[in-house]
Amino acid sequence: MAKFSIGIDYGTESARALLLNLDTAEEVASSTMNYPHGVMDERLPDGTVLPQDWALEHPDDYIEVLKKIIPDVIMKSGVNKDDVVGIGIDFTACTMLPIKKDGTPLCDLPEYKSNPHAYVKLWKHHAAQPEANMLNKIASERGEDFLARYGGKISSEWLIPKIWQILNEAPDVYEEADKFIEATDWVILKLTGNERRNSCTAGYKAIWHKRKGYPSNEFFKALDKRLENVVDEKLSRDIYPLGTKAGELTEEMANMIGLKPGIAVAVGNVDAHVSLPAVGVASPGKMVMIMGTSICHVVLGDKEVEVPGMCGVVEDGIVPGYYGYEAGQSAVGDIFAWFVDNCVPDGYKKEAEERGISVHQLLTEKASKLKPGESGLLALDWLNGNRSVLVDADLTGLILGLTLRTKPEEIYRALIESTAYGTRMIIDTFNEYGIKIDELYACGGLPEKNPMLMQIYADVTNLEIKVSKSNQTPALGAAMFGAVAAGKENGGFDSIFEAAKVIPKLKDETFKPILENVEIYEKLFQEYKLLHDYFGRGANDVMKRLKNIKEVVSDVREPKTTCI
Numbered sequence: 001m002a003k004f005s006i007g008i009d010y011g012t013e014s015a016r017a018l019l020l021n022l023d024t025a026e027e028v029a030s031s032t033m034n035y036p037h038g039v040m041d042e043r044l045p046d047g048t049v050l051p052q053d054w055a056l057e058h059p060d061d062y063i064e065v066l067k068k069i070i071p072d073v074i075m076k077s078g079v080n081k082d083d084v085v086g087i088g089i090d091f092t093a094c095t096m097l098p099i100k101k102d103g104t105p106l107c108d109l110p111e112y113k114s115n116p117h118a119y120v121k122l123w124k125h126h127a128a129q130p131e132a133n134m135l136n137k138i139a140s141e142r143g144e145d146f147l148a149r150y151g152g153k154i155s156s157e158w159l160i161p162k163i164w165q166i167l168n169e170a171p172d173v174y175e176e177a178d179k180f181i182e183a184t185d186w187v188i189l190k191l192t193g194n195e196r197r198n199s200c201t202a203g204y205k206a207i208w209h210k211r212k213g214y215p216s217n218e219f220f221k222a223l224d225k226r227l228e229n230v231v232d233e234k235l236s237r238d239i240y241p242l243g244t245k246a247g248e249l250t251e252e253m254a255n256m257i258g259l260k261p262g263i264a265v266a267v268g269n270v271d272a273h274v275s276l277p278a279v280g281v282a283s284p285g286k287m288v289m290i291m292g293t294s295i296c297h298v299v300l301g302d303k304e305v306e307v308p309g310m311c312g313v314v315e316d317g318i319v320p321g322y323y324g325y326e327a328g329q330s331a332v333g334d335i336f337a338w339f340v341d342n343c344v345p346d347g348y349k350k351e352a353e354e355r356g357i358s359v360h361q362l363l364t365e366k367a368s369k370l371k372p373g374e375s376g377l378l379a380l381d382w383l384n385g386n387r388s389v390l391v392d393a394d395l396t397g398l399i400l401g402l403t404l405r406t407k408p409e410e411i412y413r414a415l416i417e418s419t420a421y422g423t424r425m426i427i428d429t430f431n432e433y434g435i436k437i438d439e440l441y442a443c444g445g446l447p448e449k450n451p452m453l454m455q456i457y458a459d460v461t462n463l464e465i466k467v468s469k470s471n472q473t474p475a476l477g478a479a480m481f482g483a484v485a486a487g488k489e490n491g492g493f494d495s496i497f498e499a500a501k502v503i504p505k506l507k508d509e510t511f512k513p514i515l516e517n518v519e520i521y522e523k524l525f526q527e528y529k530l531l532h533d534y535f536g537r538g539a540n541d542v543m544k545r546l547k548n549i550k551e552v553v554s555d556v557r558e559p560k561t562t563c564i
């Protein structure tokens with residue numbers, strides 16, 4: 001009798017469940033649900049207004065979606081729920097929340113309902129940049145060796161700046177919280193009743209090292225004396241490797257989501273990292289791009305080297321036995337969404353509607369007719385800051401070369417190209433510092449949605465791109481880890497390597513660089529690099545000065561005196 005595993009991918013806007021047949025490697029059914037509260041970046045459910053750079057979610061949504069998407073995949077597939085042997089989840093990260101000892105999120109307590117700090121801080125919450133700046137300054141003055149493992153800087157997206165922001169702006173929330181926890185670990189706590197923090201988020205987002213643990217209490221004290229014992233008081237030193245079984249599905253949750261109690265549940269994982277074995281990559285030299293709202297770039301290495309501006313290198317952080325490297329771009333699809341939502345004339349929207357296609361598709365169709373370089377435009381892709389290689393959320397976007405004749409599709413294409421140049425910067429930096437990238441693999445929403453974009457990435461990087469056959473690659477990876485938690489004796493796998501040999505599939509069609517495009521893009525990329533270094537490496541900090549003026553004028557937070 002065939003056995004099944006369920007993978008749940010918690011994305012930025014929605015969660016998707018995938019039911020995987022472990023005998024045939026077939027993706028039997030999937031189901032998606034948007035988070036009822038969505039991303040809260042302007043106000044809380046009760047109307048409380050949020051300052052700029054904030055991005056919150058409601059933790060109740062993460063359970064709510066399970067009640068729909070799990071019964072849905074069982075119903076659609078007609079599979080007997082008793083044949084499901086494993087569950088794995090992956091999440092965006094660092095997506096964190098304050099909770100009480102029993103797991104109750106602070107925002108669920110009536111007295112904290114209107115306090116933004118009591119909610120989930122989503123990965124793209126960038127309002128902890130002052131704390132990140134200060135942390136980097138202090139760590140660098142103290143010669144903390146962990147900085148090198150994070151490309152020289154800790155991002156404002158990561159856990160410690162976020163916790164420190166809570167302490168600075170809402171000390172009562174900090175006090176009231178018994179724990180701060182990654183959302184991925186919180187969902188596992190809800191599913192199994194066990195707090196089993198995973199090594200991936202701990203390593204990449206919480207400055208934890210397999211052999212050295214967290215930074216010292218002295219370091220945390222140097223940040224703020226109230227943080228001296230933050231690890232022991234608010235986090236945990238018990239960290240579990242990926243592939244470990246976190247526990248078994250509790251009766252209460254099983255009843256709620258329509259499954260059998262006792263199913264093996266894997267420790268939590270991250271959407272980017274979980275995707276690597278899901279495209280069949282289990283050795284160095286092959287970079288996987290998870291392309292959607294943002295792009296995460298992950299690659300394995302057999303040594304630990306310091307690559308400037310990478311998000312992190314973590315031993316066993318992706319699969320056991322290798323150093324997992326991560327880099328990323330904080331906004332990619334989000335930039336195109338911004339353009340579509342804010343900068344497209346009504347005529348375009350009408351045309352798209354009449355033809356029954358999305359505005360993205362219409363712009364892409366028009367932009368496909370342009371040759372590389374034809375628009376005379378060049379853009380910087382920092383509309384949500386720069387995560388790699390500059391690690392600076394205070395940088396902003398730029399479009400150069402506009403004229404009175406510039407068309408929306410030209411700007412749309414220039415924005416796509418800018419994100420491809422951002423990826424090329426990352427690849428070049430890895431190559432330069434000894435992590436060779438010989439092959440590119442892609443998964444996520446964008447390869448499905450936009451072949452023109454994929455061709456531009458192949459031309460700009462001059463690398464052939466292989467694409468995952470699954471349109472739910474992170475969920476597939478999560479299901480594979482769920483099957484590893486179940487173990488071979490229950491119809492699963494003994495290791496993620498075993499699963500990676502038989503489950504993943506790639507599309508037959510690949511995106512191959514086109515020589516004449518490669519040549520023009522090489523010239524354009526050199527121009528991008530000049531702009532990148534001029535605005536991003538301190539020659540002209542105009543972006544930060546503008547942001548500073550904006551903050552003072554909008555009076556949301558004290559002006560920043562230093563930009564690091």
Ligand SMILES: Nc1ncnc2c1ncn2[C@@H]1O[C@H](COP(=O)(O)OP(=O)(O)O)[C@@H](O)[C@H]1O
Pocket residue numbers: 011012013014291292293294332333334335336337338360361364444445446449450453
């Ligand atoms: N045809 C398109 N071309 C380029 N981008 C698109 C297109 N359609 C949607 N998008 C962008 O894709 C992103 C969503 O990607 P997806 O991978 O589905 O989600 P997520 O990153 O949340 O997992 C959105 O930011 C949206 O703007």
Ligand SMILES: O=C(CO)[C@@H](O)[C@@H](O)COP(=O)(O)O
Pocket residue numbers: 011012091092093094123204270271272290291292293294295296326328
């Ligand atoms: O930062 C990470 C992983 O490290 C991602 O979770 C984050 O970029 C969000 O990814 P999505 O674009 O929503 O898939």
